[in-house]
Amino acid sequence: MQAANRRKTIGLLAGMGLLTGIVVYAALTYFGSSGVAIVPVAVGIALIGVWGSYYGSDKLVLTMTGAKEIQESDNPKLFGLVQEVCIASGLKLPKIAIVVDSAPNAFATGRNPEHALIAFTTGILDVMERDELQGVIAHEMSHVANRDTLVSAVAATTAGAIAILSDVLTRMMWFGGARRNRDSNSNPLLIVFSLLILVLAPIAAVLLKSAISRKRESLADATAVSFTRNPAGLRAALEVLARDSTVVQQRSTSVAHIWIESPLDSSSVSKLFSTHPPIQERIAALRAMESLG
Amino acid sequence: MKTLIVLGILALIVLFFIAQYNKLIRLNIAVNEAWAQIEVQLKRRSDLIPNLVETVKGYATHEKTTFDAVITARAKATTASTVADVAAADGMLTQALRGLLAVAEAYPDLKASANFLSLQEELSTTENKVAFSRQFYNDNVRSLNTAVKTVPTNLFSGIAKVSTREFYEVEDPQSRQAPNVKF
Numbered sequence: 001m002q003a004a005n006r007r008k009t010i011g012l013l014a015g016m017g018l019l020t021g022i023v024v025y026a027a028l029t030y031f032g033s034s035g036v037a038i039v040p041v042a043v044g045i046a047l048i049g050v051w052g053s054y055y056g057s058d059k060l061v062l063t064m065t066g067a068k069e070i071q072e073s074d075n076p077k078l079f080g081l082v083q084e085v086c087i088a089s090g091l092k093l094p095k096i097a098i099v100v101d102s103a104p105n106a107f108a109t110g111r112n113p114e115h116a117l118i119a120f121t122t123g124i125l126d127v128m129e130r131d132e133l134q135g136v137i138a139h140e141m142s143h144v145a146n147r148d149t150l151v152s153a154v155a156a157t158t159a160g161a162i163a164i165l166s167d168v169l170t171r172m173m174w175f176g177g178a179r180r181n182r183d184s185n186s187n188p189l190l191i192v193f194s195l196l197i198l199v200l201a202p203i204a205a206v207l208l209k210s211a212i213s214r215k216r217e218s219l220a221d222a223t224a225v226s227f228t229r230n231p232a233g234l235r236a237a238l239e240v241l242a243r244d245s246t247v248v249q250q251r252s253t254s255v256a257h258i259w260i261e262s263p264l265d266s267s268s269v270s271k272l273f274s275t276h277p278p279i280q281e282r283i284a285a286l287r288a289m290e291s292l293g
Numbered sequence: 294m295k296t297l298i299v300l301g302i303l304a305l306i307v308l309f310f311i312a313q314y315n316k317l318i319r320l321n322i323a324v325n326e327a328w329a330q331i332e333v334q335l336k337r338r339s340d341l342i343p344n345l346v347e348t349v350k351g352y353a354t355h356e357k358t359t360f361d362a363v364i365t366a367r368a369k370a371t372t373a374s375t376v377a378d379v380a381a382a383d384g385m386l387t388q389a390l391r392g393l394l395a396v397a398e399a400y401p402d403l404k405a406s407a408n409f410l411s412l413q414e415e416l417s418t419t420e421n422k423v424a425f426s427r428q429f430y431n432d433n434v435r436s437l438n439t440a441v442k443t444v445p446t447n448l449f450s451g452i453a454k455v456s457t458r459e460f461y462e463v464e465d466p467q468s469r470q471a472p473n474v475k476f
Contacts, residue, residue, distance in 0.1 A: 076414075076415075080415070084418060084421045084425055087330060087426050087429060088425035088428060088429060089429075090327075090429055130417070134421075229428065
């Protein structure tokens, strides 16, 4: 199951690359050579974005979510739980942070397992039992072990780059850039088609980004169980999250994908655009593991 | 040209040998590290016991047999050295500690004391750490043993002086129970 999930993620990332290629091709078809100049600019912006998210993601996320790092003496119980999962997984002890928010939630960030950080809201620490919290920590440490924090940063910046590229090209279309080349590229069907691609590509990129994130959530659940060998703990934790209706106060969409439970109100986001698989599906998958084990 | 090809092939073979050798050494080191982790966690648990026994004694004076069982098991655990001995002593101590916590259930004052509560939390996290380090050790032993017994790595186990290792198996009546299967 984990191998299949990993393959799908690679497929989705490849889809991202293909989409970028199609956008570039469409741009070149539409504008001829004058569109070429924009490509290195967009690629450059994307690279800076990836580089920035690689080195600064943990600090940026801390600022955006208002999480504060804590020491062992602040919460020995939480540290004990995280150490348990680290021993089970053989991972290094991450930094631990707290977000003061009554909504139960948690997230992981950091560019690699050596620079990981996991954060919990005060709400999740209050409502969850020992086993449930252990399941949540195992889920977050799975994101660290599977390098999801890196993959999602790359996916987000690629989606962003496609959006910028397509936006700039669409503008150029209205402001004369296209007129010069219209004679040399006389096939109207091809032009309409390119135009369609430029408009639709950003939407497709967002869809792909959500799909990558959703695959990663299911994979992290499975990896978490391989650490704790206790699907019941994480299942109970997800049930607590499913029952709970409060959502994390800051609802910025750009950091929505890092939380264990989506902070966005689920009724306003359709399943296709959602960064998380429905919590009931995840609970059912964990129940299936329990009956096996 | 021919000599270059021959040299190239030789270099590839040497690289292949080195890779197999290093894989065995790496797996062996991983098992050693996992074993060290078990010892660290067992030591931690052992250090917790005197404090725990004293605290329970303060409230439950008439439970001498339970205290003795814990103290004997702890003494055995500190002298054990081979994997099988350590595992057996670990199982005994786990049982004895369970008995001690069961005794504590009968004393509401004890159960409510802040000292006992923090000791209990520390004991449960340490028990989990022991269990997880055991699990991590066994996973590493499994990888090592597979490598030692399968082609091509098995050809190098002699040169690398790496052999199969013993699994850490705990005699725990609770985990030996047949799982409840419902259809």
